[in-house]
Structure formats: C-alpha cells, structure tokens
Amino acid sequence: MNRRLYGALGLSALTAMLVALYMVFVWVPTEADQGIVQRIFYFHVPCAWVAFASFGLVAIAGIFYLWMGAQIWDDLGYAAVEIGMLFCTLVLITGSLWAKPIWGTWWTWDSRLTTTFVLWLMYGGYLMLRTIADDTQQIARFAAVIGIVAALDVPVVIVSVRLWRTIHPAVLVTRQGGHGLEDPRMVVTLLVSLAAFTLLFAWLLLLRFSELRMRTRLAALAREIALARFRAGAA
Amino acid sequence: MNAFLAILRKDLILELRGGRSTTALVSLALLVLVVLTFALDRTAGGGPATAAGALWIALVFAGMLGATRVMVAEHENGCLRALLLSPVDRAILYAAKLTASTTFMIAAALAATIMAMLFFNLEFSDSLVTLAIALILGALGFSALATLLAAISIRARGGELLLPLLIVPLFVPALIAGVKASAAALSGAPLAAAREWVGILVAFDVLFIAAGYLLFEHVVGEE
Numbered sequence: 001m002n003r004r005l006y007g008a009l010g011l012s013a014l015t016a017m018l019v020a021l022y023m024v025f026v027w028v029p030t031e032a033d034q035g036i037v038q039r040i041f042y043f044h045v046p047c048a049w050v051a052f053a054s055f056g057l058v059a060i061a062g063i064f065y066l067w068m069g070a071q072i073w074d075d076l077g078y079a080a081v082e083i084g085m086l087f088c089t090l091v092l093i094t095g096s097l098w099a100k101p102i103w104g105t106w107w108t109w110d111s112r113l114t115t116t117f118v119l120w121l122m123y124g125g126y127l128m129l130r131t132i133a134d135d136t137q138q139i140a141r142f143a144a145v146i147g148i149v150a151a152l153d154v155p156v157v158i159v160s161v162r163l164w165r166t167i168h169p170a171v172l173v174t175r176q177g178g179h180g181l182e183d184p185r186m187v188v189t190l191l192v193s194l195a196a197f198t199l200l201f202a203w204l205l206l207l208r209f210s211e212l213r214m215r216t217r218l219a220a221l222a223r224e225i226a227l228a229r230f231r232a233g234a235a
Numbered sequence: 236m237n238a239f240l241a242i243l244r245k246d247l248i249l250e251l252r253g254g255r256s257t258t259a260l261v262s263l264a265l266l267v268l269v270v271l272t273f274a275l276d277r278t279a280g281g282g283p284a285t286a287a288g289a290l291w292i293a294l295v296f297a298g299m300l301g302a303t304r305v306m307v308a309e310h311e312n313g314c315l316r317a318l319l320l321s322p323v324d325r326a327i328l329y330a331a332k333l334t335a336s337t338t339f340m341i342a343a344a345l346a347a348t349i350m351a352m353l354f355f356n357l358e359f360s361d362s363l364v365t366l367a368i369a370l371i372l373g374a375l376g377f378s379a380l381a382t383l384l385a386a387i388s389i390r391a392r393g394g395e396l397l398l399p400l401l402i403v404p405l406f407v408p409a410l411i412a413g414v415k416a417s418a419a420a421l422s423g424a425p426l427a428a429a430r431e432w433v434g435i436l437v438a439f440d441v442l443f444i445a446a447g448y449l450l451f452e453h454v455v456g457e458e
Contacts (some may be wrong), residue, residue: 118407121403125397132391139391141453142454144453145387145453148446149446150405153404153408156408157407
C-alpha cells in the first residue's frame, strides 16, 4: 500500500544523505579550535535528534495504545523504540569518539551524557521485555506502560543531573565555550544533515512499521483460518 | 478506603506471622553492606559520601527483592485473580500494595542505616532527620516503581530477569538525589543543604505514584 511512498522517501533520504556527506567532508570549513574532529558534530547531533524523537514517539504511541487499544499504536511504538535504540547507541558512540580527543576522555558523568545513557538503559530494558516475552496483547500493554513511565522519568533525570556538573555544551547554535558555529556554512551543513537524518528516520520507521502491520494482519488471518477450519470440522 | 485497609492489614498480618519479606530484605541489605565495606576502601577518606552510596545500594537491592515478594505472594496462590475479581478499584489495590512494600523497605532501611553507621564509623548527629527523610522518600519512590513493574514481571515470561533491568534505570534520578541528600546528612550538614535533592525526591515520588496509580489498571488488565 505504501510502496510508492517509501520508495520516494528512501530515495530522498539517500539523496539528502549523499548531499550531507559531501557538505560535511568537502564543503564545510574545518573548525578552528577542534580541527577535523569537529565534523563528527554533523552526525552526532542529528543522531541525538532522531533518538529523542523516536523515544517521544514511543511514549505518544503508548498513551494512544492504552487509550484506544488499537494494535496500530503498538506497532508504531515497537518500530520507534528499535530505531530510537539504534540512534541512541550511535549518539553514545560518536560522542565518545569526539570526547576522547577534545575532553581527553571517552566518557564522563556529565549531565547530558548521563541522561542519554540512562535513556539507553531504560529503552534497553523495554526492548528486552519485548524480545523475551511472547503474549502479544499483554506485552503490548506492558510495553505501553513502560514507554510512558520512561518518558516521565526523563525530565526528572535531567533535573537531578543538572544540579551535578556539566561540560557538554548546552546550547548548540550559539557562540559559547568555543562550540559556536562561527561560519554560516556550518549552520547550513547542520540543517541539511538534520533534514537527511529526519528523512532516514521517517523511511526506517515506515519500513519497520509496515512490516509490523503486515505481521499483525498475518496473525489475524491465521486466526481466521484456524477458526474457519474449526467450524468446518465441527459442522 | 475499607478495601485499602483490608488489603494492607492482610499484608502486614501475613508479614508479622511469617515475617519472610522483612527478614529477607534486612538480611540482604546487611549482606550488601558487608560486601561493600570490604570492597570499598574505607580509609581513603570516602567517609559520608561512601557510606551514603553503600546505604543506597543496599536499599536498592533489598527493594528489588521486597517489591516482588508483595506481588509474587499474591500471584503464586492465585490470590491476585481473586483480588481482581472482587469489586476493588485497581488503584486502591495499587495503593495498598505500595504502602505494604514501602513499610517493609523502611524497616530494611532502618536496619541498614544502623549497620552502615557502625561499619563506616559515622557519628550520630542531629541531621539524621535529613537522612530519614531521604530514605523514606527513596523507599516510597522505589516502591512506586517496583509495585507497578513487579505486576508486569510476574506475568511476563522471564520477568524476574527483567525486573532489575527495568527498575534500576528508572530509579536513577531518585538514586542520585537520595545519595546526595544522604551524603550531606551524614557529613553533618543541615537540612537546608540537601533541600534541592529532597525536592527532587519529592517530585519523583509524586510523579511515579501518580503514574502507578493511573497505569496499574492497564498492567493487571482484565483477567
């Protein structure tokens, strides 16, 4: 049903990604303080954006699932959590790679880092629940509950960690602590990269979501056939 | 309200007669503390901060055990089904279970605090009030999460394995705030010094008790 849509989405994601790659590696000037390493930025930030958007979507899908009970919301939440985990992992990895040369350490318990890591752990647990258990209806309800609770937890983690210490640059597109984007080309590159990752996110989500929808419909069909067979046998 | 008191009374009487949960909780909390006193270097001047950390680790471990006990006991004998069949609001059931589990955890926290003070050579001071507030709020917050998630873990296959994976990350903010507040208390600082942390604990408790209260119904479901 969606074949044309995700064909178009996939193609535009690919194109945008190629443009973004060209801009990041060729077009954008190298940042003065940090040198070549700073180019990780154009992947790191979009990954974070996709991860947070996915986890937000998980919570929204959870609320709608508990409210309406339609399988479609569960499928959406499941698809989103997987993509969120993937990009959250990428954020942690690219962040570590960037932190080593700049901060001189792979990891520090700074507020942004701790929050992201806790997020990763929470949705890791959520994903474990989905992979370990089998009863779909019940697990869908549990998953929705955990998705909502996890989303509630995030602001509290952020507040409690804020009181701690922080070295992660807080504001992105301002001139602060040498992390400002002094060249307008940097801003453009970041925006293109964000757009490319958003398209990739939409494409992946649609792909996984349609697959889960198909699985749901197959299960319903299988039930129908089994029921029909049973009735035929009884008659 | 009657139903709430009845369920709570039943849990407390069960506990007073058998006493399995509290004994297990206290023993586990003490064992964790003993392990930590050996594992951590107490002479290196960690002092109150180390003791506070050890205390909260003991609390988390004990809580993990205790929260499941309150739900598992019901589940094992099929009592949960009977409870759900009775015309009791699920939110009341949640509140009763939460109160029972918090009570057991506070008992464990009390024992653990006394032992931690001995093991870590801490002095008893006036700011014990701050410590008590932090621990009670921590126990309440943990139970709020654990009661909700234990209802999930007893029903999902492989759930016991999953419970710590779900609870611990969710409990992180309360853990941070609790450890900080306790460390301040143990180093003799006044309550005002820990106000922000206690504020976070209160916010955490309010948020997750409300969430548990609203979501418990969906977890126990129609069965």
